Amino acid sequence: DVKVTQSSRYLVKRTGEKVFLECVQDMDHENMFWYRQDPGLGLRLIYFSYDVKMKEKGDIPEGYSVSREKKERFSLILESASTNQTSMYLCASTTLTGGASEEQYFGPGTRLTVT
Amino acid sequence: LAKTTQPISMDSYEGQEVNITCSHNNIATNDYITWYQQFPSQGPRFIIQGYKTKVTNEVASLFIPADRKSSTLSLPRVSLSDTAVYYCLVVIYNQGGKLIFGQGTELSVKP
Numbered sequence: 422d423v424k425v426t427q428s429s430r431y432l433v434k435r436t437g438e439k440v441f442l443e444c445v446q447d448m449d450h451e452n453m454f455w456y457r458q459d460p461g462l463g464l465r466l467i468y469f470s471y472d473v474k475m476k477e478k479g480d481i482p483e484g485y486s487v488s489r490e491k492k493e494r495f496s497l498i499l500e501s502a503s504t505n506q507t508s509m510y511l512c513a514s515t516t517l518t519g520g521a522s523e524e525q526y527f528g529p530g531t532r533l534t535v536t
Numbered sequence: 537l538a539k540t541t542q543p544i545s546m547d548s549y550e551g552q553e554v555n556i557t558c559s560h561n562n563i564a565t566n567d568y569i570t571w572y573q574q575f576p577s578q579g580p581r582f583i584i585q586g587y588k589t590k591v592t593n594e595v596a597s598l599f600i601p602a603d604r605k606s607s608t609l610s611l612p613r614v615s616l617s618d619t620a621v622y623y624c625l626v627v628i629y630n631q632g633g634k635l636i637f638g639q640g641t642e643l644s645v646k647p
Binding site: 425454456461463464465466480511512513524525526527528529530 | 570582623636639
């Protein structure tokens with residue numbers, strides 16, 4: 422079974438802190454994604470990566486950065502956390518097969534609260 | 537990317553068949569229709585994907601008419617454990633898996 426794990430299920434940080442959210446997948450997937458999910462807004466794509474050291478902005482990249490130094494690991498960084506970044510953060514991965522199905526496998530999510 | 541529209545919520549009873557319809561009027565030739573399911577406090581999970589006509593797997597069926605401007609997810613004989621949010625997405629074929637999630641349909645199954 423594909424496994425996508427996230428470093429924490431729950432996290433509480435203070436305004437202005439630097440926050441690291443880690444995601445690891447064990448299926449040698451090329452593509453990895455970070456989303457945030459908020460009530461009434463659904464899931465929104467923050468950043469994604471097609472390969473090691475490559476990254477592309479999603480729909481809401483402001484206030485975030487990412488790092489992909491190894492294929493299996495994709496980190497989301499909040500340089501200076503703010504209260505409006507309180508949210509559920511979901512990591513996902515998929516393989517670049519070129520086939521019809523590019524199913525994304527999601528991690529369990531990290532619920533981040535910034536106070 | 538094609539926008540999708542689906543009902544915000546639906547209610548059903550155990551043992552019934554549930555059909556959730558999604559409209560995607562500006563779907564492009566190379567786009568696929570994909571459905572995900574999300575339980576509370578979990579990440580979304582892939583259910584089914586199709587391009588045209590009908591696709592069936594062990595969980596659901598997906599019906600896509602010839603014009604592909606809409607699709608229907610069919611869940612046979614739902615149980616309480618099918619209570620979840622169901623997302624309809626249009627996915628560009630072979631484009632690295634970038635997904636745009638809409639609001640989803642919150643399905644509530646009652647005993």
